[in-house]
Each structure stands twice: as structure tokens, then as C-alpha cells.
Amino acid sequence: MAAPTAFSAHLEKWIFQRTKDSIVFIQVKPKLKFKDDLMDLMKKANTVPLEKRHEALDKDGDCCTGFIVGATATHFRILTTAHVIDHVFRASNPISVVDANRLFHVQVLCDHYESSFRLPGQNAHSKRVYGKAEIIGLSCQRDMMLIGIPRENVKDLTKICINNHPPLVCSSIPPTAFDECVMISWPPLKHRSTAKGRISHPVRTMADSGLPNPASYNMNIMQVQLESEYGSSGAPLLNGSGKVIGMLHGGFGRSFSYFVALNEIGWFLRQQGVIAKLVSIGVLILVESDE
Numbered sequence: 520m521a522a523p524t525a526f527s528a529h530l531e532k533w534i535f536q537r538t539k540d541s542i543v544f545i546q547v548k549p550k551l552k553f554k555d556d557l558m559d560l561m562k563k564a565n566t567v568p569l570e571k572r573h574e575a576l577d578k579d580g581d582c583c584t585g586f587i588v589g590a591t592a593t594h595f596r597i598l599t600t601a602h603v604i605d606h607v608f609r610a611s612n613p614i615s616v617v618d619a620n621r622l623f624h625v626q627v628l629c630d631h632y633e634s635s636f637r638l639p640g641q642n643a644h645s646k647r648v649y650g651k652a653e654i655i656g657l658s659c660q661r662d663m664m665l666i667g668i669p670r671e672n673v674k675d676l677t678k679i680c681i682n683n684h685p686p687l688v689c690s691s692i693p694p695t696a697f698d699e700c701v702m703i704s705w706p707p708l709k710h711r712s713t714a715k716g717r718i719s720h721p722v723r724t725m726a727d728s729g730l731p732n733p734a735s736y737n738m739n740i741m742q743v744q745l746e747s748e749y750g751s752s753g754a755p756l757l758n759g760s761g762k763v764i765g766m767l768h769g770g771f772g773r774s775f776s777y778f779v780a781l782n783e784i785g786w787f788l789r790q791q792g793v794i795a796k797l798v799s800i801g802v803l804i805l806v807e808s809d810e
Contacts, residue, residue: 530759531701534757534761535703538586538687538755539630539703540629540630540684541586541630541686542630542754543587543627543705544628544633544705545582545584545599545603545666546581546582546625546626547626548579549578549623549624550623551578556622557576560607564612565733566734572606575606582750583603583753584704584751585597585598585666585753586598586687586753588687589686590685590686594668594669596667596686596791598753600664600768600779602736603752604623604664605659608734609733609735614657614659616656623654625652625653625654627650627672629675629680629682629684631680632675633647634710636676644676644677650673654666655667656791660738661736661738661783662736662738662768663779665793687755687757688763689763689794690762690781693781693782694758694781696719697718698718699716699717700716700756700757701713701757702745702751702755702757702767702776705754707749712751715745718742718744721780722741723739723740723741728742730769738779738780741756741778741779743776744774746773753766754766754767756778763781766779
């Protein structure tokens with residue numbers, strides 16, 4: 520056996536192996552029978568220029584990455600970004616969960632489906648079939664969305680996926696500058712994309728980032744020296760223990776990417792009943808609630 524080298528990345532590979540089963544691809548499509556309602560909401564939100572509003576209603580919709588944060592005997596809960604639908608809201612004019620489900624289709628693929636779909640010689644299925652999901656929580660101010668999907672809708676090609684999908688756990692230790700970290704995401708057609716980075720600044724405001732902010736998001740974000748791309752939004756940022764320390768918000772094509780901060784994630788998941796306990800000595804301690 521060859522001697523390990525500085526390039527072996529044993530820790531990063533360990534984190535990847537224990538996390539990949541929890542990463543999902545999410546597709547959100549507008550229900551075009553409600554086109555007038557969607558156009559009205561876009562007008563009120565005014566986050567998309569008038570000349571581009573018809574493009575925002577593309578029948579193929581938009582996509583993002585998500586990760587499993589909760590599981591019961593019948594359902595999974597998935598955390599992702601809300602900005603996949605922020606053409607119909609802004610922080611001061613949020614959309615309700617009821618209206619979001621009325622106006623959009625939400626669909627999910629799990630890691631095992633994609634792996635089976637890509638197997639050499641697999642030719643029985645030429646088109647991916649997504650599992651139907653629904654939005655169960657939204658924070659239009661902090662760019663977070665919680666999705667619920669019945670286990671029976673999570674497929675491995677034609678069968679219900681019986682593989683493990685462990686919920687990712689948030690860290691009890693806030694990140695600090697210079698901490699190394701990894702991200703696992705799923706941009707379109709780029710299953711299991713990985714990146715390694717370093718915390719540049721653990722807590723910034725949206726104004727600090729210099730990112731476009733037409734929806735007027737107002738949350739703490741973390742500046743990370745790590746490149747990202749379209750479709751990676753909603754991906755988890757993980758520390759050396761494989762625990763979640765952030766969720767990708769944006770920064771595509773820049774030297775830095777920006778992540779929704781750990782304290783914001785903890786607040787949202789507690790509001791949604793995904794975690795039951797909070798905080799000891801100013802540090803988030805996230806514990807899944809019993810159901």
C-alpha cells in the first residue's frame with residue numbers, strides 16, 4: 520500500500536462518504552395555470568425587471584441543492600434556500616407556505632436515484648422521474664425553505680429507495696476565521712460536486728457582502744473562501760467533524776461564497792419544530808425533536 524501524502528484528503532473523503540446520501544437535488548416549477556397570480560406577485564415584489572418576468576415563468580422552473588435535516592417513519596425534511604422562488608416575494612412582502620404550494624410544484628431526486636440512473640448499461644430509463652414534495656416552512660427574510668417529502672416518494676428508479684438518508688446535524692461549535700470546511704452540492708447534472716474552503720469571516724451582514732439583494736434579505740451570513748456555482752444554493756457547509764456550519768446563499772463566480780450563518784439555521788429549524796433545544800452559553804446546541 521502506498522504511503523499517504525498531503526494530497527490524500529482522508530478527512531475530506533470521510534466527510535463526503537458520510538454526507539453524500541443526505542444531499543438532494545430540488546426542482547421548483549411554476550404552475551402555469553396560475554400565471555396571472557404569479558405575474559401579480561412578481562409585480563408586487565418587484566425583484567425581477569419587467570422585461571424578464573416572462574423568463575421567470577419558464578415551465579422548467581429553477582433548481583437548487585438541499586440536505587436532509589429531519590426524518591420520521593413516514594417523511595423526510597429537507598433544508599434549502601428560499602431564493603429559488605424569490606421572484607414572487609421580498610422580505611417585506613413574504614409569500615405564505617399555502618400560496619407557495621398553490622403556485623409551485625416541488626420535486627426531489629435523492630443521491631441513490633442519480634447513482635442508479637447513471638449506472639453503465641442502464642437504458643430502461645431515459646428521463647429522470649422526480650419525487651413529489653411540498654413546502655412546509657419559509658423564511659423570506661432569511662432565505663430558508665423547509666421541504667417535506669413522504670418516504671414513499673423518494674425513489675431509486677422505479678422502486679421506493681430503501682437506502683439510508685441520515686439527517687445532517689448542525690455543529691454545537693460556531694466556526695471561526697481560518698477554519699477549513701467542505702461543501703457538497705448538486706448543480707444541474709453535476710451530482711456529488713465537492714469543494715474545500717476556509718472561513719474568511721464568520722459573521723457578516725448582507726450589506727457587507729456586496730451581493731445583489733433585490734429581495735432585501737436580512738440575516739447573518741458567513742464569508743468563505745470557496746467557489747460555488749448556480750444550482751449549488753442550499754448546499755451544506757461542513758466542518759471537520761462533518762457537522763453543518765452554514766448553508767450556501769450565493770456569491771457565484773466570485774472569490775468568496777456566502778453562507779446563511781449557523782445561528783440563523785438553528786433559529787429557523789427550531790421555529791419549524793425540527794430541533795427541540797437551543798443554546799447553552801451562547802452556543803447553539805441542536806437536537807432533533809421527537810415525533
